[in-house]
Amino acid sequence: MNMIKVEHLSKKYGDLTVLKDVTVEIHKGEVISIIGPSGTGKSTLLRCLNLLEQPSGGSIQIGGVNIMDKNVDLPKIRQKANMVFQSFNLFSHLSVMENLTIGPMRLLGVSRADAERKALEMLRLVGVAEKAGNFPDELSGGQKQRVAIARCLAMEPEIILFDEPTSALDPTMVSEVLSVIRRLARDGMTMAIVTHEMGLAKDVSDRVLYMDEGVVYEMGPPEQIFDNPQREKTRTFVNRIRSVSFSIASLDYDLYAMNAEIEAFCEKQYLPRAMRQNLLLLIEELLQIYTPYLGRTALEVKVAYSEKSETVEIICESAGEMANPLEGEQMPDELGLTIIKSMTDSLSYQQADGKGKLIAVMKKLDK
Amino acid sequence: MDFQARKEANATVITLAGRLDAVTAPEYERRVQELVNGGDSRFVVDFDGLSYISSAGLRGLLVMAKLLKTKGGQVRFANVKGAVKEVFAISGFNALFGMDESVAAALETLS
Numbered sequence: 118m119n120m121i122k123v124e125h126l127s128k129k130y131g132d133l134t135v136l137k138d139v140t141v142e143i144h145k146g147e148v149i150s151i152i153g154p155s156g157t158g159k160s161t162l163l164r165c166l167n168l169l170e171q172p173s174g175g176s177i178q179i180g181g182v183n184i185m186d187k188n189v190d191l192p193k194i195r196q197k198a199n200m201v202f203q204s205f206n207l208f209s210h211l212s213v214m215e216n217l218t219i220g221p222m223r224l225l226g227v228s229r230a231d232a233e234r235k236a237l238e239m240l241r242l243v244g245v246a247e248k249a250g251n252f253p254d255e256l257s258g259g260q261k262q263r264v265a266i267a268r269c270l271a272m273e274p275e276i277i278l279f280d281e282p283t284s285a286l287d288p289t290m291v292s293e294v295l296s297v298i299r300r301l302a303r304d305g306m307t308m309a310i311v312t313h314e315m316g317l318a319k320d321v322s323d324r325v326l327y328m329d330e331g332v333v334y335e336m337g338p339p340e341q342i343f344d345n346p347q348r349e350k351t352r353t354f355v356n357r358i359r360s361v362s363f364s365i366a367s368l369d370y371d372l373y374a375m376n377a378e379i380e381a382f383c384e385k386q387y388l389p390r391a392m393r394q395n396l397l398l399l400i401e402e403l404l405q406i407y408t409p410y411l412g413r414t415a416l417e418v419k420v421a422y423s424e425k426s427e428t429v430e431i432i433c434e435s436a437g438e439m440a441n442p443l444e445g446e447q448m449p450d451e452l453g454l455t456i457i458k459s460m461t462d463s464l465s466y467q468q469a470d471g472k473g474k475l476i477a478v479m480k481k482l483d484k
Numbered sequence: 485m486d487f488q489a490r491k492e493a494n495a496t497v498i499t500l501a502g503r504l505d506a507v508t509a510p511e512y513e514r515r516v517q518e519l520v521n522g523g524d525s526r527f528v529v530d531f532d533g534l535s536y537i538s539s540a541g542l543r544g545l546l547v548m549a550k551l552l553k554t555k556g557g558q559v560r561f562a563n564v565k566g567a568v569k570e571v572f573a574i575s576g577f578n579a580l581f582g583m584d585e586s587v588a589a590a591l592e593t594l595s
């Protein structure tokens with residue numbers, strides 16, 4: 118059953134389009150993680166779902182109700198789709214207990230006794246019941262966020278929207294919040310979680326939405342998104358690929374300027390000195406095997422380092438038809454190819470759509 | 485690449501520093517050619533200061549060896565180490581050239 122149905126949602130701030138065209142459904146009991154680079158509209162999507170942001174176009178239905186209808190009961194929508202914020206947003210002048218009871222008493226008409234009983238139950242669930250009489254400023258970041266989750270649960274929402282719930286926490290406090298979210302997932306709570314915690318997204322999600330360019334760029338089960346992403350930007354993101362590219366248009370390319378840029382790139386990625394040396398050599402040798410073709414074809418060279426797998430790939434893309442440079446027909450000897458082969462784990466060349474693509478995966482250093 | 489040549493009793497010692505690569509190999513070949521044209525035929529190449537060599541540099545060494553062969557000359561390599569030694573091993577140059585642990589040892593072998 119669809120709990121949330123979003124169709125062609127867009128959101129603009131003046132000339133800036135944050136969400137272009139988002140269509141997604143969230144089913145009851147489902148856990149959705151929303152991942153992607155900063156500034157791609159993840160939080161905006163979440164905030165549109167309970168109208169903290171007014172969408173510019175499209176439609177959103179929650180439990181069959183069109184929430185973009187002018188006459189919509191806004192407090193009711195926010196009770197159904199309740200949000201946990203990055204910065205907790207607790208009322209600092211109220212005790213933990215009061216933070217949890219104020220909503221149910223004022224918005225749901227629950228008696229104080231019932232609200233307090235429910236609040237204590239929720240505080241026990243997240244492990245902070247002993248702090249019921251404390252004020253937010255007396256709590257650690259992790260405790261504050263667990264109280265925020267308990268406050269959200271006290272409103273008996275149909276779905277919880279988590280907006281980067283661990284981003285403002287010290288690393289030591291992240292795990293206590295994650296374990297609460299994991300428990301809620303096990304208990305069948307419907308959740309949409311914007312997160313940079315890839316481990317959480319992988320473990321608890323039924324589906325992962327990768328957002329980029331203001332759209333849901335790729336969506337699928339965690340095994341697809343993290344282990345076998347189908348689209349390039351998803352692959353770049355989940356493998357935490359950092360890259361540097363060069364365009365080589367003639368034989369007179371500046372090898373030393375290129376080397377300096379590669380050295381700076383390696384420095385930034387903390388690659389060991391020996392690996393940099395090998396990378397510089399491998400690139401020089403690859404350029405050498407392309408030398409016979411350089412007058413006729415433009416070459417794009419990309420060095421891509423995956424933080425996840427700690428591997429370096431060199432991708433050489435050439436425009437136009439040309440012979441496979443790995444066959445070395447134009448080379449005076451086998452020296453360059455011998456060096457290239459000895460320094461790579463895999464080496465391939467493909468010609469498609471008028472482009473040639475050589476991919477060399479560098480051998481890792483012996484540890 | 486820094487290229488220095490000095491005459492010893494029985495050979496010319498070429499001292500290299502820096503990089504022997506696609507950019508510098510042509511200069512290496514030119515300088516060796518000049519020495520050979522000047523009558524030198526017995527060489528020791530000291531790799532102590534060389535930190536990098538690519539296939540283009542290896543080709544420069546091969547050009548030198550071929551040149552000396554036509555003149556009945558000889559070359560030995562000294563102080564091949566680190567990254568340069570690895571490239572020598574990968575390309576089989578260890579077996580192609582006479583190697584010594586020092587310039588003195590190489591000069592000794594030549595005599």
